[in-house]
Amino acid sequence: MGSLRxxxxxxxxxxxxxxxxxxxxxxxxxxxxxxxxxxLALALAAGGRKVLLMEVEGRQGIAQIFDxxxxxxEERKIAVAPGGGDVYALALDPEEAxxxxxxxxxxxxxxxxxxxxxxxxxxxxxxAPGLRDVLVTGKxxxxxxxxxxxxxxxxxxxxxxAPPTGRIxxxxxxxxxxxxxxxxxxxxxxxxxxxGVVASPDTAVHFVTLLEEMPVQETLDGIAELRTxxxxxxxxxxxxxxxxxxxxxxxxxxxxxxxxxxxxMLGLKAAGLADGKADASKVAEALAQEVxxxxxxxxxxxxxxxxxxxxGVPCYDLPLLPDGADLAxxxxxxxxxxxxxxx
Amino acid sequence: MSRSAPALDIDAILDDDxxxxxxxxxxxxxxxxxxxxxxxLRAAERGRSxxxxxxxxxxxxxxxxxxxxLDNTPRRVTDVNGAGGELHxxxxxxxxxxxxxxEAHADPERAQQIxxxxxxxxxxxxxxxxxxxxxxxxxxxxxxSGDWDLIVVDTPPSRSALDFLDAPERLGRFLDGxxxxxxxxxxxxxxxxxxxxxxxxxxxxxxxxxxxLGAQVLKDIQxxxxxxxxxxxxxxxxxxxxxRLLQAPGTAFLVVAAPERDAxxxxxxxxxxxxxxxxxxAGVVVNRVHLSRAQGLSAARSSAAAEDLExxxxxxxxAAVLRLHAARMQLAAREQREQEHFTSAHPTVPMAxxxxxxxxVHDLAGLRQIGQLLAS
Numbered sequence: 001m002g003s004l005r006x007x008x009x010x011x012x013x014x015x016x017x018x019x020x021x022x023x024x025x026x027x028x029x030x031x032x033x034x035x036x037x038x039x040l041a042l043a044l045a046a047g048g049r050k051v052l053l054m055e056v057e058g059r060q061g062i063a064q065i066f067d068x069x070x071x072x073x074e075e076r077k078i079a080v081a082p083g084g085g086d087v088y089a090l091a092l093d094p095e096e097a098x099x100x101x102x103x104x105x106x107x108x109x110x111x112x113x114x115x116x117x118x119x120x121x122x123x124x125x126x127x128a129p130g131l132r133d134v135l136v137t138g139k140x141x142x143x144x145x146x147x148x149x150x151x152x153x154x155x156x157x158x159x160x161x162a163p164p165t166g167r168i169x170x171x172x173x174x175x176x177x178x179x180x181x182x183x184x185x186x187x188x189x190x191x192x193x194x195x196g197v198v199a200s201p202d203t204a205v206h207f208v209t210l211l212e213e214m215p216v217q218e219t220l221d222g223i224a225e226l227r228t229x230x231x232x233x234x235x236x237x238x239x240x241x242x243x244x245x246x247x248x249x250x251x252x253x254x255x256x257x258x259x260x261x262x263x264x265m266l267g268l269k270a271a272g273l274a275d276g277k278a279d280a281s282k283v284a285e286a287l288a289q290e291v292x293x294x295x296x297x298x299x300x301x302x303x304x305x306x307x308x309x310x311x312g313v314p315c316y317d318l319p320l321l322p323d324g325a326d327l328a329x330x331x332x333x334x335x336x337x338x339x340x341x342x343x
Numbered sequence: 344m345s346r347s348a349p350a351l352d353i354d355a356i357l358d359d360d361x362x363x364x365x366x367x368x369x370x371x372x373x374x375x376x377x378x379x380x381x382x383x384l385r386a387a388e389r390g391r392s393x394x395x396x397x398x399x400x401x402x403x404x405x406x407x408x409x410x411x412x413l414d415n416t417p418r419r420v421t422d423v424n425g426a427g428g429e430l431h432x433x434x435x436x437x438x439x440x441x442x443x444x445x446e447a448h449a450d451p452e453r454a455q456q457i458x459x460x461x462x463x464x465x466x467x468x469x470x471x472x473x474x475x476x477x478x479x480x481x482x483x484x485x486x487x488s489g490d491w492d493l494i495v496v497d498t499p500p501s502r503s504a505l506d507f508l509d510a511p512e513r514l515g516r517f518l519d520g521x522x523x524x525x526x527x528x529x530x531x532x533x534x535x536x537x538x539x540x541x542x543x544x545x546x547x548x549x550x551x552x553x554x555x556l557g558a559q560v561l562k563d564i565q566x567x568x569x570x571x572x573x574x575x576x577x578x579x580x581x582x583x584x585x586x587r588l589l590q591a592p593g594t595a596f597l598v599v600a601a602p603e604r605d606a607x608x609x610x611x612x613x614x615x616x617x618x619x620x621x622x623x624x625a626g627v628v629v630n631r632v633h634l635s636r637a638q639g640l641s642a643a644r645s646s647a648a649a650e651d652l653e654x655x656x657x658x659x660x661x662a663a664v665l666r667l668h669a670a671r672m673q674l675a676a677r678e679q680r681e682q683e684h685f686t687s688a689h690p691t692v693p694m695a696x697x698x699x700x701x702x703x704v705h706d707l708a709g710l711r712q713i714g715q716l717l718a719s
Contacts, residue, residue, distance in 0.1 A: 029371015030601065064605075130465060164371060177465070185559070213403065213703045215372070245666045267661020271648035273640065286637035287664050294667055296701035322673050324604055 016235065016314050016341050020204040022144045022197065023159045023234065026168040026222065027208030028215040032239045034061035035325040036208045036318065037161040038087075039333035040237075043343035045085035046334065049156040052088045052143055053078075056136045057163060062089050067327060073097075082331065088155070090143075095121050097135040105186065130177030134191050137174055141197035165207060165218045169225035172198050172205065176229070204234030209308070211238060211301035216308055223311050235314040235342055238305070242320050244298070246291065254295035259288050316340045348686045351626035351693035353718040356595050357386040357493075364486065365625075366589065368498040369599035370609035374630040376404055377704055377713065378599050378697075379497040380432070384408075384707065385714030386493050387423045387430035393493040394431040394485060398478050407706050408432050415439045417485075422707055431491070437477040441467040444480060453570055462567040474499045475509075476582070483585040508586070508620060595625035600685075602632050602678035607685045614689055626693035628717065629682060633675045633699050635668065642672035 017023070023040060027033035034055070041053040052075060055062050060070045066078050071091040079087040098121055146154045163171045170177060175195045178187055197203060205226055209215040219236060226233050246254075253259050265274070265284045274280030308315055318336055321329040337343050356362050367379045376399040383395035394417050397404065405413040408420045413434035420430040445457050457463050467473060478499060485494050553561050588594065596617055600610035610627055617624045649665035652658045686694070697716045704710055 030373060030603075030606065061605075064608075214401065217403075242670075245670070246663050247660075250660060250663070263658075264661055264664060267652065267658030267664075270658055271652050271661065271665070273644070273648050273665075283637050283640060286635065287668055289636060290668055290671060291664055293701040300702055322670070322677070324677060 014341055015343060017204050017343070019201060020234070021155075021157050022140060022203040023157060024140075024162045024168075024172065024198070024203065024205040025159060025208060025237075026162045026165050026205060027237075027239075028165050028218045031208045031210050031215050032318075032325065033164070033208045034059075034161045035065060035330065036206075036237050036239060036333065037159050038062060038065050039318070039330050040206070040337055040343060041087045041157075041159040042079060042081050042330060042334035043337040044157045044159065045079075045081035045087050046338060046343070047081075047083045047085055049081075049085045050088070050154070051081075051086070052090060052155045052158045053161070054090045054092055054140060054143070054158060055161040056092045057161075058091070058093060060091060061161060062091060065325065065327075065330065082334065090139075092136055092139055094132045094135050097139050101135060101138065101190075105190075130174065130191075131187065133171050134174045134178055134187065134194060137172060137194045137198060138190055141194045144197055144202060162205075165215075165222040168205065168222055169229050169231065172226075172231050173229045174198070199231055201232065203232050205231060206234035206237060208237045208239050210240055211304045213300075213304065216304045220307065220311055223313070233313055235316055236308055236311065237316050237318055237337075237342075238308065239318045240320040241317045246294065250291070251295045251298055254288075254291045255299055257292070259291055259295075261285065261288055264288060314342070316342045348627075348682075348690070348692060348694035351628070351695035353382070353385070353695060353714075354389070356625055357382065357389055357391065357718075360492065361593055362595055363493060363593035364482070364588070364595070365493070365495045366498065366594065366596045367496070367599050367628075368596065368613055370606055373599050373601040373606050374697075375399075375497040375599045376401055377710070378597070378628055378630065378717070379495045380404055380408065381704075381710045381713035381717060382597075383430055383432070383493075383495040384420075384423065384710045385718065386495070387420075387428040388425040388711070388714075390425060390428040391493045392429050392491050393495060394433065394491040396433055396435060396478070396481060396485060396494060396496040398435045398437075398474060398497060398499045403703070403705070405432075405434075407704050407710060409707065417490075420707075424711075435474070435478055435481055437474045438467045440477040440481055441473065449570070457567065457570045460563060460567040460570070462563045463571070466567075479582065479585045479589075483581060483588065486588060508589075508616070508622075590621055590623070592623060594623055596622050597625055598627045600627060600629050602629050602681050604681055607681045611685055611688055614692055624692065626695065627685070628695050628697065630697045631699040632678055632682075632696045633671055634696075635671055635675060637668060640668060640672070642669045642676065645669040645672060 023037075023044070025033055025037040025040060027036070037055075038053060041051045045051040053062060062078070063069060063071050066089070068078060071078075071089055073091065073093045073096040075088045075090045077086050078089040081087060095116070140158055140160050143155060143158050148154050162168055174191045175188075178191045207219045207222055209219040223233050250259070261281070261284050264287060265280045268274045268280050268283055268287075274283055305315075316337060317340070318333050321332065323329065325333075334343075356365070365379075365382060367375045367382070369375050376397050379397060380395055383393045386393040397413065402412075405411070408430075409422060410418050410420065410432060413432060415433060415436035417431035417433040420432055423430045442458060445463075446454050449457060475498070478496065482494065482496050485491065589596075598610050598613045598617070600606045614624060614627070645665045646669040649662040649669065652662040652665070682694070686692075695717055697713060700709075700713075704713065
């Protein structure tokens with residue numbers, strides 16, 4: 001921090017999630033949850049920190065975003081952040097996590113093969129309710145608390161690409177989930193340890209949304225559920241925000257079907273885009289239709305933004321990337337996240 | 344268009360009396376549920392007696408069909424136009440559906456044992472495969488009832504594609520597996536210390552399970568599994584039946600996608616998996632496609648003209664509108680590329696596009712409009 005090439009830039013920064021070490025990123029399908037999680041990891045690592053980006057649903061989304069071959073169950077460095085800093089990634093596999101858990105607590109990893117063959121692993125990770133989630137969140141909690149030999153934290157932050165908004169509260173509410181099954185015993189103790197991390201100020205659960213009705217509604221529902229479950233709500237990342245290119249009065253007129261074609265026609269002619277009167281009016285009409293759709297869209301987005309703001313948590317805008325979320329786009333998003341003080 | 348997919352003829356599918364089931368699958372957030380509802384409405388308005396089964400608890404969708412709520416029972420949608428057809432809609436209640444299966448297949452005492460078991464309660468309301476399994480179960484029920492000549496179903500937003508095909512198999516594999524025999528052994532030999540009669544390998548596993556899970560958990564599981572085991576024969580048989588039903592010629596799978604990289608990639612995967620499973624694919628529906636009526640005015644030309652006007656300080660409004668158009672054309676070009684990418688890998692798969700709407704669907708008129716766009 002405060003290195004020569006970056007004087008003041010790091011020290012003077014005021015970050016909204018100072019002290020948070022586990023960033024859980026959720027969002028409705030199609031909102032770009034994995035992309036935002038990756039960008040957040042880059043942003044958090046910027047300036048020389050070390051961040052672990054975890055995915056938990058076995059989709060290999062991180063590998064796709066970073067343009068890498070499928071990731072193994074192993075923490076490995078996948079990207080360098082702006083200003084130095086490393087992003088490590090882990091594609092979490094519940095079966096591997098179970099075997100690791102067994103080894104860590106019972107020293108019986110060698111039993112793994114036999115267990116797998118007997119269907120114990122299958123059972124534990126897919127059928128046993130809640131156990132899978134406890135294993136996954138448990139792995140994240142372990143990474144949060146992990147220290148190296150000299151007692152320093154191994155990671156400055158963990159970013160988890162978590163299950164979608166509809167399932168997030170249940171996913172994190174592990175104690176509740178295993179309560180019916182394990183009132184006492186090692187699983188229960190493990191769940192309690194996990195709860196101690198995910199329900200603490202060390203954790204923030206962020207939501208990714210678009211300015212559309214359904215994702216916004218799900219975000220608000222998700223926030224309400226987390227609050228009921230007493231889990232820490234983080235910020236809202238509004239993804240794929242389009243720039244406003246038209247002045248307010250024009251949008252307003254277009255919204256009320258009072259958009260002036262004639263001025264547009266004159267402009268098109270001046271720009272040399274219309275060969276004859278008929279052509280100019282045809283193009284002008286097509287463009288006017290686009291303006292009208294844009295105006296309706298903008299109006300809807302305004303409404304949705306107001307609903308989000310009413311949730312009372314910080315909102316961050318992430319721009320729509322014209323070329324899609326490629327590697328360069330990720331860095332652009334990371335920059336936007338840092339500029340707005342989310343990391 | 345350099346590579347164009349064959350057109351997907353939606354009306355031909357809807358009008359064909361042999362089409363009895365339409366399954367809309369695809370990754371999350373691409374508009375599967377809306378597509379399913381729009382298809383159901385269009386089919387009804389073209390004379391079919393259709394039911395839409397959704398797993399998505401979208402209140403808005405219920406409202407758009409004029410229903411105050413969607414539940415596990417099909418509700419009639421009023422204000423459906425056209426003669427002869429009708430539309431019903433329902434939402435899957437997976438716990439209720441699971442309970443009903445248990446009640447139907449176990450004697451009352453055993454059913455009670457299962458229903459009150461904490462393990463069952465968790466399994467029936469939170470196991471990630473239960474929803475998929477129950478969706479297939481409900482589909483089978485609707486089909487067997489013979490009350491509708493067309494069932495349109497959307498699939499759960501699974502963590503991995505086509506979980507709805509895999510989940511029954513997974514549940515079956517588990518219940519047929521060796522673990523089950525270990526767990527049910529005590530019940531079968533009549534109670535206490537039953538692990539003793541098993542061989543040493545089993546003993547170690549059982550001992551370890553007790554250590555890891557705790558004795559109470561193990562007991563609950565044993566009770567649950569032995570009870571469930573007794574009714575599972577019927578389960579499995581019906582899962583197989585539903586699976587075969589899906590493969591039958593009367594079923595049409597529609598893969599729903601959006602023109603974005605991830606969604607199209609998922610669509611590719613779906614198409615391949617469906618082929619592997621020999622499921623009849625009808626085509627791909629690409630939702631939210633950005634089109635322009637001024638296609639002739641390219642992004643590059645539009646931006647250049649805007650720049651020109653801005654440099655001259657003239658026609659500010661036109662310059663802004665041209666910027667807007669350029670952005671839209673750029674987006675349209677990217678979306679086009681994503682779709683062509685898909686088409687070059689799957690050149691024979693028919694495709695239908697639905698243009699992006701400025702606003703969400705709120706009523707039957709909106710669903711009707713989507714149906715029209717799907718068919719045009």
